[in-house]
Amino acid sequence: MEGILVPLITPFAADGSLAADALAALADDVLTQGASGLVALGTTGEPFALDADEKQTVLDVCAQACAEHGATLVVGAGGSDTASSAAALAAHPRADAALVPVPYYVRPGEAGVIAHYARLAADSPVPLLVYHVPHRTAQPLSPATLLTLSRLPNVVGAKIASGMTEDAITLLGDCPENFAVLAGDDAYLSPMLALGARGGITASAHLCTDQFAQLVSAWHKGDAATARPLGHALNRLSTALFAEPNPTVLKGVLHAQGRIPTPDVRLPMVPASARTVAAVLTLVCP
Numbered sequence: 001m002e003g004i005l006v007p008l009i010t011p012f013a014a015d016g017s018l019a020a021d022a023l024a025a026l027a028d029d030v031l032t033q034g035a036s037g038l039v040a041l042g043t044t045g046e047p048f049a050l051d052a053d054e055k056q057t058v059l060d061v062c063a064q065a066c067a068e069h070g071a072t073l074v075v076g077a078g079g080s081d082t083a084s085s086a087a088a089l090a091a092h093p094r095a096d097a098a099l100v101p102v103p104y105y106v107r108p109g110e111a112g113v114i115a116h117y118a119r120l121a122a123d124s125p126v127p128l129l130v131y132h133v134p135h136r137t138a139q140p141l142s143p144a145t146l147l148t149l150s151r152l153p154n155v156v157g158a159k160i161a162s163g164m165t166e167d168a169i170t171l172l173g174d175c176p177e178n179f180a181v182l183a184g185d186d187a188y189l190s191p192m193l194a195l196g197a198r199g200g201i202t203a204s205a206h207l208c209t210d211q212f213a214q215l216v217s218a219w220h221k222g223d224a225a226t227a228r229p230l231g232h233a234l235n236r237l238s239t240a241l242f243a244e245p246n247p248t249v250l251k252g253v254l255h256a257q258g259r260i261p262t263p264d265v266r267l268p269m270v271p272a273s274a275r276t277v278a279a280v281l282t283l284v285c286p
């Protein structure tokens with residue numbers, strides 16, 4: 001569980017249906033360019049707006065691409081209660097790991113979060129990655145809670161999207177050696193790698209995927225002279241991509257590049273402004 005895992009967008013055709021061919025091409029493209037794996041049905045893939053058949057298509061396309069490339073397949077699963085999260089996990093026995101968000105909206109407290117993951121990990125057919133994203137879940141976690149989660153059997157890593165906060169830094173310093181901390185906040189990818197993250201799950205890496213992979217490899221080799229300026233350049237790209245809600249800008253850029261048939265998103269998302277998309281296009285490598 002290391003390197004850059006790309007949480008794929010879900011492309012839509014002009015008639016509103018899922019564009020499976022474009023999804024397969026994107027998957028192949030990022031894996032060819034050096035991504036180590038894919039995340040199917042991550043937040044970036046708008047899973048909240050897909051029906052059961054569409055989710056299955058996304059999974060099948062991503063599983064096939066990962067099998068062809070010998071890459072890692074992570075599946076986004078889970079919700080705001082434990083029983084439905086366990087049912088979602090049971091449906092993904094083929095994945096290498098499941099990315100499970102801290103239960104959102106209900107704010108169960110830290111003891112509830114620990115009990116949630118302990119139950120899921122005990123029953124899950126696949127290893128779990130904790131997805132800590134407090135700006136979406138409204139559930140902060142202390143460093144002690146993250147360390148407790150990192151020691152649960154069958155919890156193999158965490159995607160940390162809480163910025164360079166004390167919880168992230170403590171986890172990087174004190175988690176078990178075989179626990180994979182992955183950066184989940186694109187703007188903090190380079191600093192997280194510098195502090196020991198194994199890689200990242202970053203939507204920005206749909207673009208310039210080879211450079212994101214190079215950033216991971218440079219920090220892992222201790223080549224700060226290469227990593228620092230590259231990290232700053234990619235951070236400028238990520239900041240521009242997240243100027244409006246993800247994945248609206250990213251879809252606008254991929255469409256402008258001719259890689260997906262439309263820039264469409266499903267409600268309640270609305271397309272990004274042309275100006276924001278144009279700002280990213282000026283930064284994207286040829």
Ligand SMILES: O=C(O)C1=N[C@H](C(=O)O)C[C@H](O)C1
Nearest residue numbers: 007042043044201202203246
């Ligand atoms: O889908 C994901 O996984 C990601 N989602 C984040 C978000 O939209 O908050 C961003 C990150 O790049 C990956």
